[in-house]
Amino acid sequence: MDDLRILHEMFKCFRALCCKGPPPPRPEYDVVCIGLTGAGKTSLLSRLCGESTDNIVPTTGIKHTDSPFFYVSTGADNIKKYWSRYYQGSQGVIFVLDSASSDEDLESARNELHSALQHPQLCTLPFLILANHQDKPAARAPNQIKKYFELEPLARGKRWILEGCTVDNMESVKESFGQLIGLLEDKETEPARI
Template identity: 35%
Template sequence: MSEWPAICCGVCRICCFTVYQKCCCIKEPPAIPVYDLLCLGITNAGKTTLLSVLTSENIDAIVPTVGFIIKDIRLPNAVLKVKELGGAVSIRQYWHRYFNDVQGVIFVVDGSCTQDELHETTDALYKAIQNPELSTKPWLILCNKQDLEGACTEERAVEEMNLTEMLKEKPNIIVKSCSKTNPDGLRSIIERFGNRLNEIHNPEMRETFDAV
């Protein structure tokens, strides 16, 4: 019988808090959306390294991805579930099998690559971006390795990869420069891409978060 006063007190507190929430219009925090993304790029573009930086993992022993890996990137208003596909020629022929049911794409370009590798990268990008299942999705093209001398900037990448007209036709494509040595800048870019995903897939999210 001695337990009843404590139980009654607890129930009263819960009821009072519920009434307080309704009277004061306190809303529950909105559910954080989860987006399934692909991360593409040829071998040695730096895909795994960038994703590991974003998830605060060790980048000292990165090896080329065989098959695919999945990493969760947690942002203030979204979770990006990123599936990185290996970039070797033998694997790229199977990329299309993973194009369905994704909400966006991150494509990594090696800013320090040779001209031949840039042509190879351009070919891989065009094949993926012209696929009907990805052509209308939001794209983030990262011109990586800006910490290396002579690295190709985003402006130069747009020019040399002949992306100018494509960017005019497809406003869903964003091109940015990045580096593993600037994690804050990289995260800022990814957060902006997360905002873009919310605008496209959950337009009510912005108003909801602003109201909380």
């Protein structure tokens, strides 16, 4: 009986020293996710939330995910004019582009990213730029995207990250989101680059 009582006391001491209760709540951030139609915004965020991507169809209109972390907006031309309504109150931006898209679509993505980086409500926020579909043969590497999008001169002085990704490699996407969270938590950091 004494051994049991000693074990119980040891366990109480262990809990007092090592288990200081539940971890503190993680802060929540309002992050807007934008990009052209077909870039993979819904697929990436669905996979990140542990949902199946088997029956995903292009988002029409505006879609709010269950996670408080994201607002997802479609890239359809008739909806892009409403993107700025979702910028207010955002603390960060995720821009998803299809790195294997046609030259014409890549130019459109470039123009949209330039507009977002210069928008008064977004220009001071951290950006995570995801070059999606890196698993496709025509995919451009992140360094090619950086050069083509002229990110160095355009984003000088801003906090941004450019990463390649694919829906089949969620670990790299999670790492990218971890870097974005780091930028959100540390507002005094130097600008990030690839």
